[in-house]
Each structure stands twice: as structure tokens, then as C-alpha cells.
Amino acid sequence: MKKLLVAVLVISGVIFGFSALKVGFLYIGPVGDFGWTYAHDLGRQYLEDHVSGVMTTYIENVPDSIESYRYIEDLVKKGYKVIFTTSFGYMDATEQAAKKYPDVYFFHCSGYKYNDTNFTAYFGRIYQPSFLAGIMAGLMTKSNIIGYVAPIPIPEVIRITNAFALGVKLVNPKAKVHVVWTHSWFDPAQEKEAAKSLIDVGADVIAQQTDSAAPVQTAEENGVYSIGYNSDMAVFGPSFYLGAPIWNWGAYYVKVVKEIMAGKYKAGFYWGGMDEDVVRLAMSDNVPDKVKAVVKAFEKIIKERKFDPFTGPIYNQEGKLMVKEGERMSDKDLLSMNWFVDNIVGTIPKASH
Numbered sequence: 506m507k508k509l510l511v512a513v514l515v516i517s518g519v520i521f522g523f524s525a526l527k528v529g530f531l532y533i534g535p536v537g538d539f540g541w542t543y544a545h546d547l548g549r550q551y552l553e554d555h556v557s558g559v560m561t562t563y564i565e566n567v568p569d570s571i572e573s574y575r576y577i578e579d580l581v582k583k584g585y586k587v588i589f590t591t592s593f594g595y596m597d598a599t600e601q602a603a604k605k606y607p608d609v610y611f612f613h614c615s616g617y618k619y620n621d622t623n624f625t626a627y628f629g630r631i632y633q634p635s636f637l638a639g640i641m642a643g644l645m646t647k648s649n650i651i652g653y654v655a656p657i658p659i660p661e662v663i664r665i666t667n668a669f670a671l672g673v674k675l676v677n678p679k680a681k682v683h684v685v686w687t688h689s690w691f692d693p694a695q696e697k698e699a700a701k702s703l704i705d706v707g708a709d710v711i712a713q714q715t716d717s718a719a720p721v722q723t724a725e726e727n728g729v730y731s732i733g734y735n736s737d738m739a740v741f742g743p744s745f746y747l748g749a750p751i752w753n754w755g756a757y758y759v760k761v762v763k764e765i766m767a768g769k770y771k772a773g774f775y776w777g778g779m780d781e782d783v784v785r786l787a788m789s790d791n792v793p794d795k796v797k798a799v800v801k802a803f804e805k806i807i808k809e810r811k812f813d814p815f816t817g818p819i820y821n822q823e824g825k826l827m828v829k830e831g832e833r834m835s836d837k838d839l840l841s842m843n844w845f846v847d848n849i850v851g852t853i854p855k856a857s858h
Contacts, residue, residue, distance in 0.1 A: 526766060528552065529585035530563040531576055533592035534691040540716030540735040541690065544752040545591045545614075547736070551755025556762055569594030569690070577602045581609055587765060589614065589758070592690070593659060600624060610765055610772070615661055617840060619774050627757065628661075630778035632668035632839075633807050634750035634786035636814035637800050638732045639672020641747050641788070642680075642710045644796045645730050649680040652703025654713040654720045656690045658853050664842045665714055665750075666849070668814045674848045676799065683708060684851035691716040697723045704729055710747075721746055730791075737787040748788040756782050776836065780808045815839060820847040 530549050534542040546563060553561050562585070567573050573595045580588055581602065589612045590599045596616035603611040603624035612625045619626040642651050651673060655662055670682040683706065685699040696719035700711050704727050712732040713720040718741040724731035725742040733741075733749035757777065764770035777783035786804065788797060806812040817828030821844045828834055845853060 525558050525560040526587065526762070527583070527585040528559055528561045528587040528762060529580035529583075529589070530561065531567045531573060531580075531588070531590045531592070531595060532563055532565045533567060533569050533594070534716055535565050536563070538691055538716050539718045539738060539741070542591070542716065544735045545589075545754055548752070548754025548758045549589075552758040552762060555755070555759050556766075558766070559762060567592075567595070571598050571601075574598035574601055577611075581606050586610065587762060588612070591615075593657075593661065596626075610770070612761070617774075620772060622772055625761075625772045625775060627775040629752060629754075629757075629783040630776060631750050631752065631784045632665050632814060633779045634784050634804075635665045636668040636672040637786045637804055637807075638712065638748065638750050639669040639674075639682075640676050640800050640803060641672075641792060641796060642669070642682075642712060642730075642732060643673035643675065643677035644799065645747060645792075646677065646680055646710050648707045648709045649677065650703075650707040650709065651680055651682045652700065652706075652708030652711045653682050653684045653849075654696055654699045654703070654711065654715050655684050655686050656715045657688065658686065658855070660840060660842045662714055663845065663853060664839055667842065667846045669712060670846050670849050671814055671819070674846070678848075680848065682712075682849045684845075684849055686851075686854060687715055688854075689715075693717040693719040696720050700724060701727070733787075739787070739789050742789075745791065746789050747792050748786060751785050751787050753782055753785055778807075779804065780810060821845065822847055822849065 532542040536546040549561050567576050569592050587610045591614045593615045596613050599611050599613040600618050610623050615628050616626050673680050687695040696715045700720040700723040710730040711720050711724040713734050718738045721731040721733050721738045721741045725745050730745050730747050731742050732747050739746050813833045815834040817832045818830040819828040821827050
């Protein structure tokens with residue numbers, strides 16, 4: 506019904522001089538990846554369904570580099586006044602476009618550059634549900650070897666991996682998180698190979714931060730537990746899937762677009778957490794009730810802001826105290842994180858960005 510209303514508004518614009526607000530999205534992968542891009546596109550659809558007078562479009566498989574500028578500019582020239590660029594590598598191109606087109610609102614996901622007029626950096630504290638996923642993994646493993654398929658070695662990925670490992674350590678100090686890098690956000694073949702290599706060394710839980718469901722499928726095929734990422738991947742692991750840290754971008758997209766339409770939006774930096782429902786933890790029926798109870802207890806105090814996963818003491822792989830007991834890491838330190846916590850096996854290669 507909402508989509509019909511939007512269509513009517515667009516037609517009315519031709520007749521009466523009104524027009525729908527055109528909102529564009531740039532995606533690094535295909536909308537059917539069941540991962541990062543899929544989650545953003547669910548948010549786009551939610552926006553269309555919940556805000557009248559909005560028309561959206563998207564472009565898939567946009568290069569994760571400054572080359573994305575030509576796609577952004579194409580949307581601007583077609584009349585799109587709000588543009589969401591949804592991958593880290595689009596940051597510099599988005600900044601460039603924001604300077605050139607001050608009457609267009611630009612939103613860049615996962616980066617750190619922004620201004621106070623028309624360029625916003627936005628992200629969610631996905632490390633919070635990732636910490637909860639680590640608790641699940643730590644309680645479910647029997648081998649104490651937990652595999653983790655990681656994509657690109659940037660602070661975002663390192664931070665989320667560390668949160669997961671801290672969740673594991675909280676409930677199972679004997680367990681280790683073994684990290685294998687794919688050096689790609691979306692590469693199902695590489696992700697499958699990485700997951701299989703981890704299973705071969707004894708991992709009985711496979712977690713991931715990559716975009717496809719290949720690690721979940723590989724774990725299912727090999728009879729080991731899996732934890733997905735970005736969206737609920739339960740359909741790919743009916744017997745062994747435990748859950749996933751997932752995005753709920755629709756809540757944010759509706760909020761900011763409504764503010765823009767009302768003339769009340771202020772650009773800047775946004776980093777929302779579980780308390781704002783931008784990020785969530787999905788849990789499947791394969792998770793035992795006792796494990797769910799522990800996870801839910803920590804979920805509650807995180808939402809109430811009574812607990813943060815990055816509360817000390819926290820040590821790095823060399824045994825150096827990085828966060829003192831009782832202290833919480835600052836957002837500045839979280840956003841520039843370049844070290845692994847002490848229960849991770851694996852190194853951080855030089856970033857490709």
C-alpha cells in the first residue's frame with residue numbers, strides 16, 4: 506500500500522509540481538548475498554514501506570574505491586537528494602561529492618570522515634551483539650578451538666573480532682579464537698576454503714565477519730556449529746546454526762530521512778547500539794535454553810548501558826595490559842583499534858585499504 510502511495514505521489518508531482526524525495530544507495534555486493542548488502546537493502550525496503558513520499562534506487566557491485574565517485578555523481582545528476590554509500594572504500598569519493606554538491610545529503614557507512622552540513626558518517630555498534638555471539642561460541646565449543654573467518658584487516662573488523670573473542674573468554678578462558686583472513690568482503694569460494702581450513706584444525710564452531718553464507722553452509726556440511734553475520738542465516742544451517750550479529754538499518758534510515766523531510770536533520774557522526782535497535786543478535790532454536798539465558802542476561806545490561814564489552818582488564822596478544830580493570834575503552838580508541846586480544850590465534854596483516 507505504501508509503495509502505491511509513493512507511486513501516486515510521483516504521478517502527482519508531474520501534475521501538480523510536487524515530487525517524491527529520491528534516495529539512492531551504493532552497494533559493494535549483490536542484494537542477494539544474504540550478508541552486508543542484503544542487510545542494507547532490507548533497510549532500503551523498510552524505508553520505502555514506512556515513509557510516504559520517498560522513492561529509492563540502488564546500484565549493486567560498485568567498486569570499493571575512489572572509482573565509486575562516478576556512480577555517486579550519476580545519482581546526483583538524476584536528482585537524488587539523499588545518498589547512502591555503504592562500504593568503507595567509498596569514503597573518499599563520498600567526501601569529494603559532498604564538497605561539490607552541498608545541497609545533497611550524503612551518508613557514508615563505516616567510515617570516519619564527515620562534516621556538520623551535508624556529510625554524515627554512520628555505523629552501528631555491531632561489536633555488542635558480536636560479544637554476545639562470542640558468549641554463545643564459548644559455551645558451545647567442546648574442542649576449545651573456535652574458527653573465525655575475517656575479511657579485510659581494518660579497525661572495524663579488528664574491533665568486532667576482538668569483541669567476539671572477549672565474549673568467548675568471559676565464559677570459557679580455555680578457548681582460543683583462530684582467525685583466517687579472506688582479504689575480501691564477499692568471496693564465497695574463499696570463505697568456504699577458510700572455514701574448511703579451520704574445521705580441519707579442530708574448530709567445532711565457525712564464526713564469520715564476511716558477507717556470504719558460505720561459512721555457515723560449510724559448517725553445516727561438516728557437522729559443526731556456525732555463527733553468521735550481517736543477517737539471520739538460519740536457512741543455511743538448519744541443524745548447527747546458532748545465530749548471528751545482525752543489522753537493522755531500516756530503523757536508522759527511517760529516522761534520518763524523516764528528519765531531512767522535516768528540515769530538522771543535522772549532519773555529523775552516528776554510532777548507534779543495541780539500545781537503539783540498529784544492531785541485534787539473532788539466536789536459533791539450536792541454542793540450548795541455558796546458553797540463551799546467559800546471553801540474554803548480558804544483552805539486557807548492554808542495552809541498559811550498564812556494561813560494555815570493552816571493559817578492562819583487557820590484554821593484547823603480547824600480554825600487555827591495554828585496558829585497565831574497570832575502565833572502558835574510549836570510542837576514539839575503538840575506532841582506531843589495530844591489535845588483537847590475548848585469546849586470538851592469528852596475526853593482523855597489513856590492511857589493503
